[in-house]
Amino acid sequence: MVTGAAEARGRRYDPNLASLEPICARILARHRATIRVQKSHVATANLARIIGAVLHLSAQKGFHQTTLRDLAEATGLSMGGLYSYFENKNTLLVMILTEVATTAEAALRDAPDAVKNDSVLHLRWLIATHIRLTEDMQPWFVFAYMEAKGFPASARRIAVESELATEQIFADVLARGVAQGRFRVGDVSLTASLIKPLLQDWYVKRSKYRKRRTDVEVYIAAVTTFVERSILIR
Amino acid sequence: MVTGAAEARGRRYDPNLASLEPICARILARHRATIRVQKSHVATANLARIIGAVLHLSAQKGFHQTTLRDLAEATGLSMGGLYSYFENKNTLLVMILTEVATTAEAALRDAPDAVKNDSVLHLRWLIATHIRLTEDMQPWFVFAYMEAKGFPASARRIAVESELATEQIFADVLARGVAQGRFRVGDVSLTASLIKPLLQDWYVKRSKYRKRRTDVEVYIAAVTTFVERSILIR
DNA sequence: TAGAAAACCGAGCGCTTGCTCGTTTTTCCG
DNA sequence: CGGAAAAACGAGCAAGCGCTCGGTTTTCTA
Structure with missing residues (x-):
């Protein structure tokens, strides 16, 4: 595993x-x-x-x-x-939102070439990187997640588009894995939308996991196992 | 499937x-x-x-x-x-929070006996019931989810405890399934915390799924398949 | 070290908020 | 139908908000 x-x-x-x-x-x-x-x-x-x-x-x-x-x-x-x-x-809000969006995109698109070539490794890398990044920037991501609503449409759009961009990165890897016969996935974009909340839960409910003394790496391993058992072709 | x-x-x-x-x-x-x-x-x-x-x-x-x-x-x-x-x-907030908490608990604890006897069926029933209930009461659950923070500790506690109660219901079924040799689960309560966000995503990001024309029953099937492939012993 | 430029200060402005309370309207029933 | 009880009304209050601007302090440089 x-x-x-x-x-x-x-x-x-x-x-x-x-x-x-x-x-x-x-x-x-x-x-x-x-x-x-x-x-x-x-x-x-x-x-x-x-x-x-x-x-x-x-x-x-x-x-x-x-x-x-x-x-x-x-x-x-x-x-x-x-x-x-x-x-x-409002400027303060926009500053934070745009910074979270660009940082997330930059981090997730920066996989090493060796990883990019293998869809299974790539998915694994994306999961780990997403969770580690949001661990290090937890307050930022919580802010973007919780405060985006109810604001100048411009600000909300930043958050929504960022969310979709992240999801698309996952969907792309899933699609590649399916094409290579590594993953079994019914609906690629729906599956990507199921993986996303697994990653978000780490920062949204951070205090719950802290209380339970769940380690980041343990969480990463759990999500990885959970997802791979679900979609990997053995 | x-x-x-x-x-x-x-x-x-x-x-x-x-x-x-x-x-x-x-x-x-x-x-x-x-x-x-x-x-x-x-x-x-x-x-x-x-x-x-x-x-x-x-x-x-x-x-x-x-x-x-x-x-x-x-x-x-x-x-x-x-x-x-x-x-x-604030009373308005408390009214809504307590009602959401008690309704969720009441609905999820009300499984038919035939279902309760079979842990696989029971888990399936819990997933479907949770998603359908939060579909029917979407504004209520979104409210409880988004507005609980930053309020008299009493109000926040209602939301947190409700969340934990729901999670516990899932954990219990998982534990029973493990004991019966139906599920393979490393950490029961961690797995329950992974299932929860899959269910919450349906109401939290309802507009995204609406835009994609994802049907409730399709979503239920997707989550069920995703979870079962991950933990079911075949 | 003098003096200008940059940075910082905080009382005060206009406006909105949650909430109250004396008054008016509606409802009910003998 | 009449009058009391119930319900609804809405102008007005104190408090707190985002934001400004004339003045003070700090920093840099010649």
């Missing part, structure tokens, strides 16, 4: 992808035009504090219930100071 | 469980002490309008973003009129 896990474990995604400061440097670059603070290291550091606080507070009471006064207190900045980093509260 | 679906399909849950008016009659009974409107049919009818509107508006913009003025307009009642049916906005 889960043979070849070693190969799949071999190369992970770039760790810079999932660390707060590098992410905020990328956000800064993307929003250079509207962020009024000039010095990059100051801007990056404060963005990290702001977004860290947004993620933390939103996880507790939700984004809408998080006020800018809460945020000021948590970051040590003032009301006015905050507004040098974003033009309005 | 999915043989014996006929038996499992034989008896469904009581349809009164999932219809708006009967549910609101139950809510009325539970909150008789605090609801100031005396006549039962008036109270039930208006409760149905109020809660229907809450579910509808919350699905669009979230519970917190739904104002009592929105609610007044949607129901045709006045601000003051609304307050004859609940003491504050």
